[in-house]
Amino acid sequence: MNGPNVMHSSGSIDISPLAMVGAGTLTIDLAAVRSNYRGLCQAAAGAAVAGVVKADAYGLGAARIAQVLYQEGCRTFFVAQLMEALSLRDGLPGDAELFVLNGVQPELEAECAERRITPVLNSRPQFAAWRALAHRLGRRLPAALQADTGMSRLGLPPEELEAIAADATAFEGLDFTLFMSHLACADEPDNAANAMQLANFRALSALLPAARRSLANSAGIMLGPDFRFDLVRPGIALYGGAPIPGRPNPMKPVATVEAPVAQIRTVPPGAGIGYGFSRHATGRMRLATIPVGYADGWHRASSNRGSAWFEGHALPFAGRVSMDSIILDATAVPALAPGDRVELVGPHRTLDAVAADAGTISYEILTSLGMRFTRVYRDETGKGAVA
Numbered sequence: 001m002n003g004p005n006v007m008h009s010s011g012s013i014d015i016s017p018l019a020m021v022g023a024g025t026l027t028i029d030l031a032a033v034r035s036n037y038r039g040l041c042q043a044a045a046g047a048a049v050a051g052v053v054k055a056d057a058y059g060l061g062a063a064r065i066a067q068v069l070y071q072e073g074c075r076t077f078f079v080a081q082l083m084e085a086l087s088l089r090d091g092l093p094g095d096a097e098l099f100v101l102n103g104v105q106p107e108l109e110a111e112c113a114e115r116r117i118t119p120v121l122n123s124r125p126q127f128a129a130w131r132a133l134a135h136r137l138g139r140r141l142p143a144a145l146q147a148d149t150g151m152s153r154l155g156l157p158p159e160e161l162e163a164i165a166a167d168a169t170a171f172e173g174l175d176f177t178l179f180m181s182h183l184a185c186a187d188e189p190d191n192a193a194n195a196m197q198l199a200n201f202r203a204l205s206a207l208l209p210a211a212r213r214s215l216a217n218s219a220g221i222m223l224g225p226d227f228r229f230d231l232v233r234p235g236i237a238l239y240g241g242a243p244i245p246g247r248p249n250p251m252k253p254v255a256t257v258e259a260p261v262a263q264i265r266t267v268p269p270g271a272g273i274g275y276g277f278s279r280h281a282t283g284r285m286r287l288a289t290i291p292v293g294y295a296d297g298w299h300r301a302s303s304n305r306g307s308a309w310f311e312g313h314a315l316p317f318a319g320r321v322s323m324d325s326i327i328l329d330a331t332a333v334p335a336l337a338p339g340d341r342v343e344l345v346g347p348h349r350t351l352d353a354v355a356a357d358a359g360t361i362s363y364e365i366l367t368s369l370g371m372r373f374t375r376v377y378r379d380e381t382g383k384g385a386v387a
């Protein structure tokens with residue numbers, strides 16, 4: 001789902017003038033994804049580590065990321081929607097399992113089976129339809145069940161699972177390959193909901209035939225060995241977001257965003273700055289405008305709060321974030337000139353800090369990154385070539 005403006009690079013990057021025609025560059029460090037995957041394998045201490053590559057791998061390019069994860073040994077992938085699974089299937093080797101978290105719409109079961117995509121079955125009708133398909137096809141199909149252990153979002157409620165458990169023929173024609181649930185409060189390690197969901201998950205899985213079990217997302221992995229079971233499902237941690245916001249982030253940053261300065265001006269005291277004059281110049285101010293706005297994923301909520309960076313100096317956002325531009329206060333950075341590239345996400349401004357500026361979470365920043373960035377993939381330490 002990458003746009004036409006994708007460049008590939010290994011080693012040092014030459015930014016072509018093309019990179020200047022859009023909002024700037026989004027550099028995706030595939031070596032960091034590899035390193036994060038290996039780190040999560042260590043943290044998971046024996047549990048298999050799946051890759052959650054839904055929403056185009058949180059906006060970073062699912063086709064590329066899934067390949068890199070596969071090369072690191074990942075064999076299980078989760079997406080949210082069938083559409084995403086269909087676009088990934090052919091690019092992944094046959095031994096890669098592909099699960100659709102949102103389940104399957106009626107009438108699309110056959111398409112799943114044919115393309116070797118496993119829907120996570122979230123309701124009794126979904127389970128019954130999948131089993132009926134296995135009977136019709138005369139071959140065993142893999143079955144993945146999600147339990148609602150307390151989040152009230154997706155999955156079979158306890159009474160439906162109990163009914164399935166009570167039916168000795170329930171899994172006839174199916175290979176029960178995965179029993180999973182999802183934690184609502186894993187990013188709050190002290191929240192009592194975690195232990196409650198864990199207990200529910202254990203109790204429900206005890207009713208059912210043996211299958212691989214999976215409960216933990218990125219934050220869940222950090223909750224300790226009890227939460228890891230056979231398979232863990234990290235997403236954000238692979239992409240460099242802090243598994244538990246507010247705690248030290250052990251993951252390597254993956255995304256870097258830079259933008260060129262389009263124009264610089266000096267304004268007198270009292271000058272209105274940006275839409276609605278939400279700011280006025282306090283003294284003589286030097287302002288730099290960059291071609292990145294809320295259409296590119298810089299939330300309007302970060303107006304007057306966010307910052308860009310240049311050579312170790314902060315350039316605070318001045319005034320409102322517009323659709324296609326942001327005005328930066330460069331008064332304290334006289335060296336900044338038109339064409340200079342400022343950092344929006346990088347060593348000085350982490351993904352989690354950008355999220356905090358906008359009052360949101362790193363997930364929403366990544367998945368909001370717009371199509372007007374030129375995407376550059378680096379893979380310096382990777383084994384083998386990535387197509």
Ligand SMILES: *Cc1c(COP(=O)(O)O)cnc(C)c1O
Pocket residue numbers: 052054101181182216217218219233234235236237
């Ligand atoms: C998105 C998602 C994940 C991955 O969550 P992270 O917090 O990004 O690690 C895992 N499991 C389910 C069911 C999800 O929806």
